[in-house]
Each structure stands twice: as C-alpha cells, then as structure tokens.
Amino acid sequence: MSSDPWGRVDETGTVYVRTADGEQVVGSWQAGSPEEALAYFERKYEGLVVEIGLLEKRVKTTDLSAKDAQTAVDHLREQVDAHHAVGDLDALRARLDKLVALVETRREERRAQRAKQSDEARGAKEALVAEAEELARSDQWRAAGERLRSLVDTWKGLPRLDRKSDDELWHRFSHARSAFSKRRKQHFAQLDAQREEARRTKERLVSEAEALSNSTDWGPTAARYRDLMSEWKAAGRAQREHEDDLWNRFRGAQDVFFAARSSVFAERDAEQSENLKLKEELAEEAEKLVPVTDLKAARAAFRSVNERWEAIGHVPRDARPKVEGRMHAVERAIQEAEEAEWRRTNPEARARAEGLTGQLQAAVDKLRSQIEQARSQGNDAKADKLARELEGRQALLDQALKGLHEFGG
Template sequence: MSSEPWGRVDETGTVYVRTAEGEQVVGSWQAGSPEEALAYFERKYEGLVVEIGLLERRVKTTDLSAKDATAAIDHLRGQVDEHHAVGDLAALRVRLDGLVATVDSRREERKAQRAKQTDEARVAKEALVVEAEELAASDQWRSAGERLRALVDIWKGLPRLDRKSDDELWHRFSHARSAFSKRRKAHFAALDAQREEARKAKEKLVAEAESLSGSTDWGGTAARYRELMTDWKAAGRAQREAEDELWNRFRGAQDVFFAARGEVFAERDAEQSENLKLKEELAVEAERLVPVTDLKTARAAFRALNERWEAIGHVPRDARPKIEGRMHAVERALQESEETEWRRTNPEARARAAGLTGQLQAAVDKLRTQIDAARAAGNNARADKLGRELEGRQALLDQALKGLQEFGG
C-alpha cells in the first residue's frame, strides 16, 4: 500500500483522497504501481488548480460575464466534488467560493456602472435635445445643419434609456431637427426667388457692358463701368452657373474696353515717364539753390527753371505729389529768404526800432542821473528803488539794440 499526505492506494488498487469528511474514493488503478496511481490523480488535481487559476485571472482581468463565470465555477466545482483528483480539495472549494464572491461583487459593480451609465446617458441626451432646440432657431444653415448631423451620430452612440424616457427625448430631438429643416427649406426657396431676380438684373447689366466695350470715351465709359459694377454688387447673386456665365461676359466686356484704354494710356505713360525724368533733373538743379546766398540770382534761376518745368508737361499721377513737393520746398525757401531780407531792409521798421532804442536810451540816462542825485542827497532807499527800475529798462534797451543790429545799423 502506498500513501501521500492527500491520498493513498490500497492493496486492491483503489485510490483514496483525504478530506475533512474522511477519505473519499477517487478511482481504481490496475495499470501500474501505486506511486504511478497517486501521481496520475495528483496531476489531475494540478490540472484543476491551473483551470481555477485561469478562471480567477479571467474574472479579474477580462469582461467575462457573470453568467459565463458562474457556469465555469459550477463546472469546476462539480469536478472537485466528484473527487477524481488527489490534493487539497477543500482549498480548491475555498478558492471557488472566493470566485463566487468576486463574481457577485463584479455583478453589483457592473449593475451600479450600468445605472451610472444610464444616468450619464440621460444627461447627455437631454443636453443634445437642448442644443438641437437651440440650433433649430439658427440662421447659420450650413454650420447648424452639420452640427445637427453630428448630434445624431452622438445620439446613436449613447446607451438607450427606458423606452418611455428615450422616446420622449427622441421626439423632442427629432422635432427640433424637423423644425430647422423646414426653416432652411423655406429660406432657400426664398433665396432661389431672389437669385432669379438677380439673374434678370445682371443680364441687363451685361447687355449694357457689352454695348460699351468698343467706346473710346475713356473717362466717361470707365466711370459708367464703375457704376455698373456697383449695380452688379447690389443686385445680389444669381444661381451659381448663371452667375459664373454672366460674370464672365460682364468681365469680358470690361476687359475689352480697358485693354484698348490701356494701350492708349501706355503710350501716354511712356511719355509721362520721360517727363518725370526731365522734371527730376530740374528738381535737382532747383535744390542746389538752397541754402540761398544770393537771393536775386537764386530767384532768377528759379524762374527760369520753373518755365522749363511748365513746358515739360504731365508726369505719372502717383509720382506727381513727390516731384512737385520738391519744387515747392525750394520755392518756400526762396520766399522765406525774401521775407527775412525784407524785414532786414524795411526802412519803416528800422525807423521804429531806432526810435524805440532812442527812447529807452534816454530813459536809462535819466534814471542814472536820478540815482546819482539820490545818493548825493543820502537817500539810499530811493537810489536802490531807481536802481531796480534801471535794471529793467537796461534789459529792454539791450534787446532793442540787438534788433536794430539785425537791420544793419
């Protein structure tokens, strides 16, 4: 007879496993030694250990359903209860009981999770309904329509609620989409009518534009084309195909006119560009007159330059302010020199300056005499007072003498 801690084989070849309730028959072994019999049933036990371990991992790490997990536990428990293995069967039952508790716990967790998901889905769907109802009043037809389509996809991805709640929310959601769709259809129907009116108006503008394309009244026709462009913009858009075709004709008529005008203006521009070069040369000559050292000579030279300037003719419009500004700057410098010379040589102004200087000199001389007399009489207070007055008069006299010097005297 052979025995191990968890089992034994008797002399008849019967294999037993030891349990808390006593020994239980595992099976009969006649094919070999008792040790081989125990090893065989111990391997069956190890197989059960492996299966239970795998089930434990599946329960803990995968989304195995509670139903499937329970069926697997029951299957393994049946194998343990049949006592066809040698080992600590009680330990296996404890592990299976633990799995039952784990599955029950997972079932409750999933139930709570589903309840939470349902609540979250309810909140999400209510939010979708509110947004859809807001979009139903929008005039942003493209963006609002795209957003409503996106909301439908979001709705489809959310779990269903109970039938009553889900149907009520879907009814509101669907109604908002329908309301938006009806408003959009009405809008585009009105827009189509407007575009038809625009097409008719633009056909008239095209006809006039084409009739003007051969005109040589460059200024008047260009102005009329600008008015036609304003009318074109005010007419609104026609249907796309009609809009493109009419625009090509309208633009083509203008291109014919402006191309012809451009050829004429190109010749004029070439002439004006040459005029600009000549005037730039004259501006350089004029700028050499500044600063003015001989006013009479500078004025004569500037007059001669100005006569040549006027004889040259027009320059390009965009260059005109700059080139004319250079000549005006020289002219202002000459004018300022003239004004300065006039002030310096003006006899009336010089006489007034001389008279004022004389008056101030007399007043200064008088004050000095009065100061000397006061000090001789011992009246120092009066002398000091007159001295302060003398300082003010002397300052005025110095200023007047400086002005008189500017007149050359």
C-alpha cells in the first residue's frame, strides 16, 4: 500500500483522495505500482489547478461574459466533485467559490455600467429632442434644416434605450422635424405666392409704363413714372425667371419716354454736359474709395458722393451708362466688402464652428485618457487601436481650429 498527504492506494489497487468529508474513491489502478497510480492522479490534480488558474486570469483580465464564466466554473466544479484526482480538492472548491463570487461581482459591475450607459444615452437623446423642438420653431430655414439633419446622424450613433422610452423620444424627435418641415414648406409656399402676386403687379406696371412711353405730357407723365417706380419697389421681387425681363421692359418704356423728352429739351444739352462733368468728378472721387479698407468710412463717403450725385440731375443719354457704370462698380465693391464682413462676423456660423471645435477637443481628450488607461492596464492592442482613432480625430480638430481662426477665434 502507498500513500501521500492527500491520497493513498490500498492493497487492491483502489486509489483514495482525502477530503474534509473523508476519503473518496478516485479510481482503480492495476497497471503499475501504487506510486505510479498516485503520480498519475496527482497530475490530474495539477491539470485542474492549471485550468482554474487560467479561468481566474480570464475573469480578472478579459471581458469574458458572466454567463460563459459561470459555465466554465460549473464544468470545473463537476471535475473536482468527481474526485478523479489526488490533491487538495477542498482548496480547489474554495477557489471556485471565490470565482463564483467574483463573477457575480463582475456581473453587477457590468449591469451597473449598462445602466449608466443607458442613462447617458437617455440624457443625450433627451437633449437632442429638446434642441430639435427648439429648432422646430426657428425661421432660420437653411441653418436649422442643416442642424436637424446633423441631429439625426447623432441620434443614429447613440445606443438604443428600452423600446418604450426609445419610441417615445423618437416620436417627439420625429414630430419636431416634421413640424419644422411643415413650417418651412408653408413659408416657401407663401413666398411663392408673394412672388406670383409681385409678378402680376409688375405685369400691370409694365403695361402702364409701355402705354405712357409715347406721351408728350412731359410733367405729369414723368411724375407718373416716379409713382410707378415706387409701386415697383413696393411690389417685391417676382420669380427669378420673370424679374429681369419685366424690369428690362419697365425700364425700356421709361427710357423711350425720357429719351423723347430729352430730345424736346434740347436746350438743356449744355446743362446736361455740365452735369456730366460734375458726375465724372464725383465718379472719380468715389473710385478713390476702392479698394475698401475702412468699411464704415467708405459707406459714409459713398453716401455723401451719392447725395451730391442725385442732386445734379440728368446727363446726356449716350454718356449715362458709362458714368453710372463707374458709380455702380464702386457701389458693388462696397456691397461685396459688407458681405465679406458679415460672413466673417456671422455669429451663427462662428457658434457652429466653436461648437464643433469643442466637441472634437472633448473627443480628443477622452481618447488620450482612454489610451493612457489602456497602456497602464497593459492592453497595448486596445491602446494602439485608440491611437489610430485619435489621429483621425486630431486631424479633424486641427481643421476645425483653422476654420475657427478664419472667424478671428
């Protein structure tokens, strides 16, 4: 008979293991010496020790699911309880009991993590809904429409909540988008109606202007043309495809009349020549404002020039396009400078740029923190993956910062 602290082999070849509950039969050994029998079943025990050690490491260091971990524990416990090994089986049971407790702790941690993620997703979606409902009341059709499309993309990137909550929030979100689309459609339908009304009004004004073009009642007809011009401006813009044609006809009718009147007032030619000289001097004064370096000063100076221009009176018809063209060129340059200044200082575009920069900076900072955490945990694969993602986010951030700098930020 042979024995060791944890087992023995009796004279019949039966192998026993010692446990807290007494000796348990391990098996029968007939093929060799008792020492070989004990060594064989001790190797079985060492195999269980190795398997339990590996499982302990997986539970502590990997994302092994609680369900899979419990299945592995149960499988090992069956092997321990079968008593087919010689060694401290009670110690193995104790280790398995600790593993069960650890698995349950991890299960609770993951449950809490999922709850936290769900709360965060709920908060994010509620914020998206609130912003969408605010945008639904906006009259900034293009900007609000683009922002709503951006919110949809953000929504798609968030985790789903429980079905009831997710459906309720999506219903509010979708309703806000539908309300905005309906208001925008109504707005542009109304705008189309207004432009159609403007077209009909201007058709009527053009007809009257063309009917007056051959009048020789100079004073009253000229006064009526001024009234027609006021009505024209008050009518608003017609559709783009009609506006220029109507204006050309309207202005052409006036030109016919005023050209005829000018020919009758031939004695005013000398005065008009003097007017031309004065307007050319004013055009030269205006041209000195270009290029525009001080917008406010340029506007004021041009206004002064224009007031004196308007006070001068008519110039010879054949000279008018050229001298007026010079003034119009200066006016366009000032308008372009105003538009450039508006684009540069547009608070809405600046706010979008700042918001995007802030979001990207937060994402970059978060990724750096996650990389440091992964490195500290020895998870280099995860850290390298996050580092590649960081490169892309950093490039986007650099581009956004450059765009923000163009606003003077």
